[in-house]
Amino acid sequence: MSTDAGTRSTTTTPGRVGYGRVGDSARRPDGTLKVTGEFAYASDLWHDEMVWGVTLRSPHPHARIRRIDITEALTVPGVTAVLTADDVPGDNAFGLEHADQPVLASEFVRYEGEPVALVAADHPETARRAAKRVRVDYEVLPAVTDARRAMDPGAPAVHRPGNLVRHLRLRRGGEAPTAPVVVSLDFEVGMQDQAFLGPESGLAVPAEDGGIDLYVATQWLHVDQRQICLALGMPPEKVRLTLAGVGGAFGGREDLSVHVHACLLALRTGKPVKMSYGREESFFGHVHRHPATMTYEFGAQRDGSLLYAKARLLFDGGAYASSTAAVVGNGGTLGLGPYRIPSVAVDAYGVFTNNPPCGAMRGFGCVQAAFAHEALMDELADAVGVDRVAIRQLNGMREGDLNITGQVIDSAAPVGELLQIVSELPLPPERGAHPDLRSLPGAVNNTTHGEGVVRGIGYAVTYKNVGFSEGFDDYSTARVRLEMTGGEAVATVHTAGAEVGQGLITVEQQICRTELGVERVVVHPKDTTVGSAGSTSASRQTYVTGGAVKAACEAVRAAVLDRAAGVLRRSAAELRLDGEKIAGPSGELLAGLADVLGDDAVEETVEWRHRPTHAIDPETGQGEAHVQFAFSAHRAVVDVDVELGLVKVVALDTAQDVGTAINPDAVVGQIHGGSAQGMGLALMEEIIVTDGHVRNPSFTDYLIPTILDMPPMQVTVVEYADPHAPYGVRGVGEPPTISSGPAVAAAVRAAVGKPLRRVPIRPEHITGT
Amino acid sequence: MRITTTVNGTEREVDDVWAGESLLYVLRERLGLPGAKNACEQGECGSCTVYLDGEPVCACLVAAGQANGRQVTTVEGLAEGERLHPVQEAFLETGAVQCGFCTPGLVVAAHDLLQRVSRPSDLEIREALAGNLCRCTGYEKILDAVRLAADRQAQG
Numbered sequence A: 001m002s003t004d005a006g007t008r009s010t011t012t013t014p015g016r017v018g019y020g021r022v023g024d025s026a027r028r029p030d031g032t033l034k035v036t037g038e039f040a041y042a043s044d045l046w047h048d049e050m051v052w053g054v055t056l057r058s059p060h061p062h063a064r065i066r067r068i069d070i071t072e073a074l075t076v077p078g079v080t081a082v083l084t085a086d087d088v089p090g091d092n093a094f095g096l097e098h099a100d101q102p103v104l105a106s107e108f109v110r111y112e113g114e115p116v117a118l119v120a121a122d123h124p125e126t127a128r129r130a131a132k133r134v135r136v137d138y139e140v141l142p143a144v145t146d147a148r149r150a151m152d153p154g155a156p157a158v159h160r161p162g163n164l165v166r167h168l169r170l171r172r173g174g175e176a177p178t179a180p181v182v183v184s185l186d187f188e189v190g191m192q193d194q195a196f197l198g199p200e201s202g203l204a205v206p207a208e209d210g211g212i213d214l215y216v217a218t219q220w221l222h223v224d225q226r227q228i229c230l231a232l233g234m235p236p237e238k239v240r241l242t243l244a245g246v247g248g249a250f251g252g253r254e255d256l257s258v259h260v261h262a263c264l265l266a267l268r269t270g271k272p273v274k275m276s277y278g279r280e281e282s283f284f285g286h287v288h289r290h291p292a293t294m295t296y297e298f299g300a301q302r303d304g305s306l307l308y309a310k311a312r313l314l315f316d317g318g319a320y321a322s323s324t325a326a327v328v329g330n331g332g333t334l335g336l337g338p339y340r341i342p343s344v345a346v347d348a349y350g351v352f353t354n355n356p357p358c359g360a361m362r363g364f365g366c367v368q369a370a371f372a373h374e375a376l377m378d379e380l381a382d383a384v385g386v387d388r389v390a391i392r393q394l395n396g397m398r399e400g401d402l403n404i405t406g407q408v409i410d411s412a413a414p415v416g417e418l419l420q421i422v423s424e425l426p427l428p429p430e431r432g433a434h435p436d437l438r439s440l441p442g443a444v445n446n447t448t449h450g451e452g453v454v455r456g457i458g459y460a461v462t463y464k465n466v467g468f469s470e471g472f473d474d475y476s477t478a479r480v481r482l483e484m485t486g487g488e489a490v491a492t493v494h495t496a497g498a499e500v501g502q503g504l505i506t507v508e509q510q511i512c513r514t515e516l517g518v519e520r521v522v523v524h525p526k527d528t529t530v531g532s533a534g535s536t537s538a539s540r541q542t543y544v545t546g547g548a549v550k551a552a553c554e555a556v557r558a559a560v561l562d563r564a565a566g567v568l569r570r571s572a573a574e575l576r577l578d579g580e581k582i583a584g585p586s587g588e589l590l591a592g593l594a595d596v597l598g599d600d601a602v603e604e605t606v607e608w609r610h611r612p613t614h615a616i617d618p619e620t621g622q623g624e625a626h627v628q629f630a631f632s633a634h635r636a637v638v639d640v641d642v643e644l645g646l647v648k649v650v651a652l653d654t655a656q657d658v659g660t661a662i663n664p665d666a667v668v669g670q671i672h673g674g675s676a677q678g679m680g681l682a683l684m685e686e687i688i689v690t691d692g693h694v695r696n697p698s699f700t701d702y703l704i705p706t707i708l709d710m711p712p713m714q715v716t717v718v719e720y721a722d723p724h725a726p727y728g729v730r731g732v733g734e735p736p737t738i739s740s741g742p743a744v745a746a747a748v749r750a751a752v753g754k755p756l757r758r759v760p761i762r763p764e765h766i767t768g769t
Numbered sequence B: 001m002r003i004t005t006t007v008n009g010t011e012r013e014v015d016d017v018w019a020g021e022s023l024l025y026v027l028r029e030r031l032g033l034p035g036a037k038n039a040c041e042q043g044e045c046g047s048c049t050v051y052l053d054g055e056p057v058c059a060c061l062v063a064a065g066q067a068n069g070r071q072v073t074t075v076e077g078l079a080e081g082e083r084l085h086p087v088q089e090a091f092l093e094t095g096a097v098q099c100g101f102c103t104p105g106l107v108v109a110a111h112d113l114l115q116r117v118s119r120p121s122d123l124e125i126r127e128a129l130a131g132n133l134c135r136c137t138g139y140e141k142i143l144d145a146v147r148l149a150a151d152r153q154a155q156g
């Protein structure tokens, strides 16, 4: 019997498996392999002949490399290759937006953990020991480790010409008017890690044509391929990528990790090379969420209506550009939240430092800003004496409003409604006189029996752009094939869209079933023999690759009906394809698919684009920068032991508009997981960096929420179809990560009665010790 | 060194094992059983959970030599042929699997819990699975899966 009295999770969307079409909670096609342990993740790959590759990394945040001596390492028995920058045949540079990051450092290292040399050996331990015998002579240089100092005139330059990556200037509505009520704050957000569980891994296999086949866990095969080709000096037809099983991503696999390194070692040794990071190396092997410092000011009427907002956001980009410019773009254009504000002045900056490089993570620039604008909205509510839900509803965007870049919100913007929903969800019961210790802050550590424990409730509402913005050519490619196999119609769907756990392959099958009426849909392995699908990021794959698959199915259907029209001597316009049948205008069966196709297959490849977005004006930040906006609201309930500073989240409830839920169960799963990551940032997750050195690269010291930390979550899925998107979908993955953290932080502030202007909130911030 | 161990009911012999190798490494790299996962190799995530003589352990913390002469059961040994174990079935049915990297460890840990406690409360489930990290699901559907498996088990 379940004895604990907590709220159970609820969802308003029934999870039916149905026929596995759009709108059904179809099961994952890889599920059985995953529960039996047979699914091949990148770190499981194995080849008879393979050797192991390891990376030697810089111990210094900033240094000049005087000399590298590999002779001793080469003498270690079992070692097959030791490589340095001199062995990179093509450009020794890669990067998502700017190729500014060396494959292997040559003259300088700019962050702790930067790759310097590679070793291949017959056993991973041999390779690690040999790597320790590569002698690198460093001249340690002064490092910039405080982003606020990075633009000072005397600061050491991480790159020439200087440390500014991007300044986004946004002005709207003229000078800020004088406001009767003014509130302001400074806020700081620490560095979060994606902490996907499957470590960075890949297997590079040298091919007979002199090229290479790379099996790797990633988010975007084609952007990897482009960078690998440049580094290897090889054309794309020689560098073939296949997606290996991905154990989560969350942005941390957008940049290259083992990719070029494994290829270099494989080409040198002539053997398949496996590389797989351990957890510590993983903390150095991918970019993190940008830490940010922010200053915000709101001016409002006495009733709480906003008159103006001013914001300054500073993102620490670390040592290389990665996607910092785009993160600044999001922070700047979306960083005031889903509110109507007549006059706006925003300056968002991204800078280089000698800290770990930062880049993409779920919520991408909106997460940091949301902590600030939501904390300030609570301040404003208190200053004018309005309820914290009501103040957000008063100022919340509605469909048809202009956002701060002057773009019309041209589909649903249910800010007020989402807040209403979460505020009316049942609250968890009050703590009884004899609470179960395990449900209290500190839990089984037995730190309190309920004395000194105060409850708080917090709200947040946020929004996020879906897809790539600011004029990026954001497309996806899908190839769909229909044929009769063993007397049954079978569709095969082939895209390069990375399945990272979110369920894209399930969605691809559902769309094929819906459009073609077939039951059996085979998902072709994800590889570079089909065109780019774009990145699995920005909550975009269901929208963009979903759109491409739908369009490819439509093309297949049209081609089949054309053939049928020829066979039946009728106009294609009066025919319909329904699974294995070709039907006439009133549904009468005219022919079987088998009669029309015979042994042939019909195959179509389509490149699909969403509506274009546009660059913003460099002076004013105005423009139609984004293609779609996704809204979510959270309510958090926390118990805080105010004496020890320990927090227990008791409930974390949410409402989110998903446009149309293609797979309701998967949508709810995304919302649960995204909410957990936001809560993690609010309360526990931070990579501690001092003087450029990472202090906690392990799951012992970098904490992510466990099942004991997570509360039950009530999830309400709202579906206002977006008329501009395929099936009306709206991106789902990121919004919950953005609104959950600020709601948790607000709840802790409500319980403690302190400003708490930094996350993650630590016990000492609460106790003031 | 040579190690002899019974894995999923079959006796296996492994030669040339290095002193520093963990049971996890031997299973994954020498015995072709990559089901137990390697998310941290520091005893912090539970993704490598296997049974050693019937007790769930983190295989990354067990030196390979310690498994000599003992019984190991991995996630690969839970299904009976094509028939999934009810815990595995429940994970699929409730949508508790996203990327799935945590799944093998959680399936073993949940399997162990339900052998010990037939109808665990939510707090008991949370306590039993507290050593298994999942980054994708927020654990809600994992709780659903364990509740469902417990219900099914109770109904026989």
Ligand code: FES
Binding pocket: B037, B038, B039, B040, B041, B042, B043, B044, B045, B046, B047, B048, B049, B058, B059, B060, B061
């Ligand atoms: S891999 Fe063993 S506990 Fe993480």
Ligand code: FES
Binding pocket: A197, A247, A248, A501, B096, B097, B098, B099, B100, B101, B102, B103, B133, B134, B135, B136, B137
């Ligand atoms: S499903 Fe990805 S870590 Fe649990």
